[in-house]
Amino acid sequence: xxxxxxxxxxxxxxxxxxxxxxxxxxxxxxxxxxxxxxxxxxxxxxxxxxxxxxxxxxxxxxxxxxxxxxxxxxxxxxxxxxxxxxxxxxxxxxxxxxxxxxxxxxxxxxxxxxxxxxxxxxxxxxxxxxxxxxxxxxxxxxxxxxxxxxxxxxxxxxxxxxxxxxxxxxxxxxxxxxxxxxxxxxxxxxxxxxxxxxxxxxxxxxxxxxxxxxxxxxxxxxxxxxxxxxxxxxxxxxxxxxxxxxxxxxxxxxxxxxxxxxxxxxxxxxxxxxxxxxxxxxxxxxxxxxxxxxxxxxxxxxxxxxxxxxxxxxxxxxxxxxxxxxxxxxxxxxxxxxxxxxxx
Amino acid sequence: xxxxxxxxxxxxxxxxxxxxxxxxxxxxxxxxxxxxxxxxxxxxxxxxxxxxxxxxxxxxxxxxxxxxxxxxxxxxxxxxxxxxxxxxxxxxxxxxxxxxxxxxxxxxxxxxxxxxxxxxxxxxxxxxxxxxxxxxxxxxxxxxxxxxxxxxxxxxxxxxxxxxxxxxxxxxxxxxxxxxxxxxxxxxxxxxxxxxxxxxxxxxxxxxxxxxxxxxxxxxxxxxxxxxxxxxxxxxxxxxxxxxxxxxxxxxxxxxxxxxxxxxxxxxxxxxxxxxxxxxxxxxxxxxxxxxxxxxxxxxxxxxxxxxxxxxxxxxxxxxxxxxxxxxxxxxxxxxxxxxxxxxx
Numbered sequence: 001x002x003x004x005x006x007x008x009x010x011x012x013x014x015x016x017x018x019x020x021x022x023x024x025x026x027x028x029x030x031x032x033x034x035x036x037x038x039x040x041x042x043x044x045x046x047x048x049x050x051x052x053x054x055x056x057x058x059x060x061x062x063x064x065x066x067x068x069x070x071x072x073x074x075x076x077x078x079x080x081x082x083x084x085x086x087x088x089x090x091x092x093x094x095x096x097x098x099x100x101x102x103x104x105x106x107x108x109x110x111x112x113x114x115x116x117x118x119x120x121x122x123x124x125x126x127x128x129x130x131x132x133x134x135x136x137x138x139x140x141x142x143x144x145x146x147x148x149x150x151x152x153x154x155x156x157x158x159x160x161x162x163x164x165x166x167x168x169x170x171x172x173x174x175x176x177x178x179x180x181x182x183x184x185x186x187x188x189x190x191x192x193x194x195x196x197x198x199x200x201x202x203x204x205x206x207x208x209x210x211x212x213x214x215x216x217x218x219x220x221x222x223x224x225x226x227x228x229x230x231x232x233x234x235x236x237x238x239x240x241x242x243x244x245x246x247x248x249x250x251x252x253x254x255x256x257x258x259x260x261x262x263x264x265x266x267x268x269x270x271x272x273x274x275x276x277x278x279x280x281x282x283x284x285x286x287x288x289x290x291x292x293x294x295x296x297x298x299x300x301x302x303x304x305x306x307x308x309x310x311x312x313x314x315x316x317x318x319x320x321x322x323x324x325x326x327x328x329x330x331x332x333x334x335x336x337x338x339x340x341x342x343x344x
Numbered sequence: 345x346x347x348x349x350x351x352x353x354x355x356x357x358x359x360x361x362x363x364x365x366x367x368x369x370x371x372x373x374x375x376x377x378x379x380x381x382x383x384x385x386x387x388x389x390x391x392x393x394x395x396x397x398x399x400x401x402x403x404x405x406x407x408x409x410x411x412x413x414x415x416x417x418x419x420x421x422x423x424x425x426x427x428x429x430x431x432x433x434x435x436x437x438x439x440x441x442x443x444x445x446x447x448x449x450x451x452x453x454x455x456x457x458x459x460x461x462x463x464x465x466x467x468x469x470x471x472x473x474x475x476x477x478x479x480x481x482x483x484x485x486x487x488x489x490x491x492x493x494x495x496x497x498x499x500x501x502x503x504x505x506x507x508x509x510x511x512x513x514x515x516x517x518x519x520x521x522x523x524x525x526x527x528x529x530x531x532x533x534x535x536x537x538x539x540x541x542x543x544x545x546x547x548x549x550x551x552x553x554x555x556x557x558x559x560x561x562x563x564x565x566x567x568x569x570x571x572x573x574x575x576x577x578x579x580x581x582x583x584x585x586x587x588x589x590x591x592x593x594x595x596x597x598x599x600x601x602x603x604x605x606x607x608x609x610x611x612x613x614x615x616x617x618x619x620x621x622x623x624x625x626x627x628x629x630x631x632x633x634x635x636x637x638x639x640x641x642x643x644x645x646x647x648x649x650x651x652x653x654x655x656x657x658x659x660x661x662x663x664x665x666x667x668x669x670x671x672x673x674x675x676x677x678x679x680x681x682x683x684x685x686x687x688x689x
Contacts, residue, residue, distance in 0.1 A: 053570055060595065061569040068562050159427060164399040165689075168610040179565070179594040258557050259586040261611035264399060265555045310563050311570035316552040317522065 030207070031293060034282035034333070038297040045304050053311045063189055065300075065307050067179045067257050070191035071250035072270070073299035076277045077195075077202045078129075078243025080295045083278055084206070085236055086219040086287025087136060087143035092247050092274055094154030095128045096267030099251035101158050104167040104262045107174075114173050122248035128154060129244015133237035151271070159264060167262040170255065177256035191253045195296070198246070202292045215239065219287030276323060277302055280330045286338060301326065390420040391640035392446040393633070394437050396454050396478065398425035401608050402582060402629055403452075405689040406477070409633025416656070419641050422446065431455035438462050448472040448640030450489070456480035472643035476636040478526065479670075486643055487669050489636045491627040492676045494526075498533025500625045500676045501604060502542070505576050508602035508622035512544035515576030516567045518560050518584045522552045527580050534578070548574070553584055560587030561594075568595055579605030585624060589615035609679050609687035616681040624679040628658075629689065632673055635659055639671060 050057035075092055082089050103121045106112055112120070128150070135146045175182040177191040184190065206212035214235050217225040226232050254266065281298030283290025302323055309319040393410055395403035407423045414421035422441065426433035431454040441449055442465060449471050453459035456475075460483035463473045467484045476489040505515060517534070519527050531550060538547050549567060553560035564577055564587060577592065579585030585605025589612070592601045598619045605612075607624040615621035638655050642648075649664040649671060664671045679687070 054572060055569040058569065061566070064562060064565045064594070068558070159399060162399060164404050165401050166608075166611060169614065179561070179591075181596065254558060257561065259561065259590040259611070260614045261557075261586055263557065263583060263611075265557065265583060268556065307562065307566045310551055310566035313549055313570065316563075 032282060032291060034330075035291065035294050035297060038281065038294065038301060042297065042301055042304060045301075045308060049304070049308045049311065053308075056308065056311055059187060061307070061311070063184065063187070064179050065303055066192040067177075067183065067189045067253075068307075069296075069299045069303045070177075070189065070195045071253040071257075072273050072277055072302070073296045074191075074195040074198060074253065075243065075246050075250045075270070075274045076281070076295040076299055077199050077292045078239070078246040079274050079278045080281070080283050080290050080292050081202070081206070081215060081239040082143070082243055083275075083283050083285060084215045084219045084287060084290045085239055086222070087236065087239070088275070088285075089132060089147045089240060089243055090144060090271045090275075091128075091132060091147040091151035091154055092243065093267040093269060093271040094151040094158065095125060095244060095247045096251045096254060096270050097264070098128065098154045098158040098161070099125050099248050100255050100262060100266045101161045101167060103251065104170050104255060105161060107171050108167060108169060111171075112173065114176065117173055118249065118252050121252050122245050125248025125251065126241055126245040129241045129247065130237065132244070133240030136240060137233040137236040158267075162264055166264075168260070170260050170262060174252055174256035177253045179257050183256065191256065194249075199292045199296050206292065211235065211238075216288055219284075219289075221288075273302065276327055280326050282330065282334070284334050284338070285331060286334075289334075298330075388418065388420050389448070389641050389644045390422065390444075390446045391448045391450065391637050391644065392422040392424075392441045392444075393450040393476070393636060393640075394434060394441065394452070395423070395425035396434070396452050397427060397429045398423075399427060400582075401610065401689045405608075405629035406633035406636070408689070409630035409635075410637040411633075412630070413634040413637035413641075417638065417641055419637065421637055426454075429454050431458050435459070435462055438466070442466045442469060442471065445469065446471060447644035448474065450474045450476050450636050450640055451480070451485075452477035453480045454478075456483065459483065472640065474636065474640055474643065476632065485669075487639055487649065487664075487671055489632065489639055490670050490672050491629075491632050492674070493672060494529045495533055496676045497606070497625060498530045499537050500678060501530065501578055501606070502534050502537050504604045504623040504625060504678060505578060505602060506538075506542050506545060508604070509545065509576045511542050513575030514546050514548045514571060514573050515578065516549040516551070516571070516574060517547065517578045517580055518564050518567070518588050519550055519552050520555055520560075520581040520584055524581075530580065545576075553587070555581070555583050557583045557587045557590075560584035561591045564588040564591035565595060568592075568597065568601060575601060577601060577603045579603065579607065581606055582608055582611065585621070586611050586615060589621035593618065593620040607679075608689060609684050610689060612679065613684045616679070616684050622680075624684075625676050626679060627673055627677050631659060635662065635671070635673055 046057060055061050079089060099121045102124055103117050106120060107117055132147055132150055136143045177183055214230045217230055218232050218235060222232060277299035278295045279285060280301060281294025283294060305322045306319045403425060410421045410423060424437050434454050438451060449466050451459060459480050463480065463483045463485055467473050473485045474487045474489060475485045477491060479488040517531060519531065535547055538545055548571060551563045553563050560583060568574055577588040579588040585607030588603045588605060592598060592603055603621050604623045606626060612621055612624040635655060651664055653662045653664060654660045655662060662671060
């Protein structure tokens with residue numbers, strides 16, 4: 001009873017109907033300032049590239065760009081959940097490699113339908129994600145250490161499955177997610193559309209569902225979150241499990257946009273591309289703040305820069321320079337903002 | 345609490361940075377499929393080969409050739425490499441073979457400069473030292489078993505593409521590592537040879553995709569969009585050769601944009617058959633492994649190489665240049681839709 005009284009709103013507080021008004025005041029704007037900046041940067045870049053290259057702003061150029069964005073942004077949605085809880089997952093590259101090789105080998109040896117391939121990938125990804133989640137949530141070890149370890153484990157298993165050779169002659173089962181004609185509906189790449197739908201659901205969940213708000217609370221202050229009765233461990237585990245499932249679907253996207261041969265370079269470095277998209281998108285690496293809209297925009301920005309550098313005929317390494325600068329600016333502004341807030 | 349969190353965040357970023365820089369080196373070498381671990385002792389000549397990395401079709405095919413040679417020549421063949429193209433992990437394997445006191449040691453060095461002192465250590469112990477696939481020119485190696493001359497590869501890549509393009513038009517190269525010496529040497533030949541032999545053709549752009557198929561594919565797509573006149577694409581390594589062909593196929597430009605590249609037969613087969621790739625340039629990798637094993641045996645038995653050598657029915661008149669100590673496998677192999685099915689790697 002005493003607890004009840006402590007947590008219950010003061011008797012003078014407004015009735016339930018206007019409670020949502022209070023909630024609206026607490027919630028950040030649907031689209032944050034950093035996201036407007038990102039949209040502005042992307043628009044400016046697209047216009048400039050449209051002026052200075054013959055074909056950047058054509059369907060033939062934008063469609064493949066969106067296909068390349070899809071897996072990074074998709075996995076980035078899960079990574080946003082994780083980083084909001086002040087965690088990180090550097091094992092997604094290894095997990096992509098394992099999911100991709102298992103699905104590719106299965107497709108080569110049995111005539112598995114599209115839905116079966118996707119289900120297999122998502123199920124395997126979910127298991128891998130839950131391994132991370134259980135170890136981090138219940139083992140209480142720093143996420144970067146655990147996922148660094150599992151990254152190597154996943155790579156080990158993937159290399160075992162590869163068995164010292166590439167996977168050749170992968171059938172075109174997954175072409176609905178690919179770069180070709182079969183991969184588009186009304187001109188929009190299917191993989192990108194699926195990613196947008198999932199990102200939209202995730203955006204709603206993070207913003208309006210209690211479970212989503214709990215993730216922010218955990219990232220803001222884990223102990224405080226635990227004290228107000230949030231089930232911290234299941235929530236954290238779920239964030240890693242979700243990322244794993246999205247890695248599975250993302251691996252299908254990556255297979256579809258690859259060639260008929262899969263080699264062991266698949267997934268290499270993808271964890272850093274995903275983290276880059278999340279960080280550039282304005283999600284705080286300290287946890288407690290972030291949004292999937294920013295992550296999707298971050299992924300689009302990174303791919304725009306990479307494609308743009310190639311289409312302008314500039315040296316390839318400039319893409320690394322620009323992405324590096326974006327990351328430093330994004331993390332820098334976040335830390336400065338955090339510092340200002342602490343002082344205030 | 346604040347400082348703890350900040351320390352964690354800084355640590356996280358630092359670790360991520362370390363991962364980027366050393367991502368490859370963290371994986372350690374796994375044990376290979378050594379045909380026999382009884383290195384010395386039974387009196388047989390033992391030839392060990394350390395590839396740049398193990399588990400890719402290219403070096404597995406070399407291993408197959410070496411095994412075949414071992415059976416036919418009555419030697420013991422050992423094969424082990426790192427699981428990533430990492431110089432330090434490779435050095436560990438070389439050290440272990442030196443300890444096993446093999447008769448001949450063949451290395452395809454990831455980093456020729458750092459491998460040189462180790463090769464000297466081996467030679468000081470009386471082990472015959474060779475390089476194959478990739479040379480370590482400033483080392484004590486006695487022979488370099490060369491798959492193909494730089495000119496041979498560069499000219500074959502250009503000739504095959506020009507045949508498809510009709511000898512004129514713009515083309516671009518999707519290369520891999522920016523610092524890969526062999527790729528860069530081929531590209532130099534392609535530039536010079538195109539300018540001298542095909543005056544109506546022009547190499548417009550060179551981009552670098554790393555060893556990443558997906559990156560090679562999307563860069564090839566970008567190049568086609570950026571240069572509407574582009575008529576040809578070269579995939580300079582085994583990951584970008586299928587990558588550029590896939591890009592042409594996805595864009596529906598088979599017959600308008602032509603590609604060739606350095607690809608292994610099995611990975612190129614679908615593209616050669618649907619016309620998105622016109623040809624793949626390689627060398628007979630199994631024969632390269634065979635030749636390396638044979639050469640190791642010759643040196644271990646104290647024989648010297650002649651100016652031309654007949655190894656077996658397949659390998660006749662193999663040229664040896666005693667000044668540069670290079671044994672040359674022969675002309676590059678041109679793989680097309682007609683012969684691609686005869687290779688099983």
